[in-house]
Amino acid sequence: MRAPLKERLPGLVLLLAAMLFSIVPLASMLTAALHRQGTVPVGIEWPADPQWHNFIDAWNVANITPLLLSSLLLVAGVVPAAALIATMAGYGLGQLKVPGGAVFFVLLLLGLTLPREATIVPLYYQLRDMGLLNSRLGLTLVLIGEFMPFAVFWMRAHFLTMPKELGEAASIDGAGAWQSFLRIQAPLAVPAVSSLCLLLFLWTWNTFLEAIVLVDDPSQRTMAGALQNFVGLHSTDVVLLNAGSLLIMAPTIIVFLLFQRHFIKAMIAGTVKG
Structure with missing residues (x-):
């Protein structure tokens, strides 16, 4: 039975406001x-003669093709590695009695409070000393480390909702912690891992500060990192700036629309189990 309109009205208003805000x-x-090109549009006004070629011009001017490849390679290196490490760490903290697990979890929470701006300078000198500055490998390692506190926190929250009886039953059948993780816990964690991968993809694709500071070669930066060069070249051309921004945002919007069901499913599952 549906709730009365008076009870649903505040939620509907909030949803409508969020939709308009987006x-x-x-x-x-x-x-x-x-x-x-060269004009300064004001407000939301559909032009009488839409210039669709502006997107092609913005693509060519910003040299997006190599940046698209660079972003895809970065996503391929960051998302699977971060998801795998976070899933195993979350299982250890949520299901197993890991020595020092409480201390490790507190350190992760502290890592969530650190702004990226406060760590970018130490990371720069550390990568320079390791010989990984201006390389895609160095940027990949930095992003995995930055995403790890939230990723582990996310997966730990999922494994805490899993009944302890599952692990106990597996141990009675002779399965160790590793076999229990692979055969029981990991398949049940697919919704949580899928939603985490979606978040990791969005964050990796939109990486801006690290790509600008840690990589000098423009061809190895992310598409979001190229926005700085695009603004520098066309700071007065609002039309091309908006076209280039939409090109950079398009993949994240498409991926989110395609996989939003997994994200919502994980959120609902966590709410029900909690």
């Missing part, structure tokens, strides 16, 4: 990107 900026950017 859609209005995108609509404004789209209409601005379709105006003639």
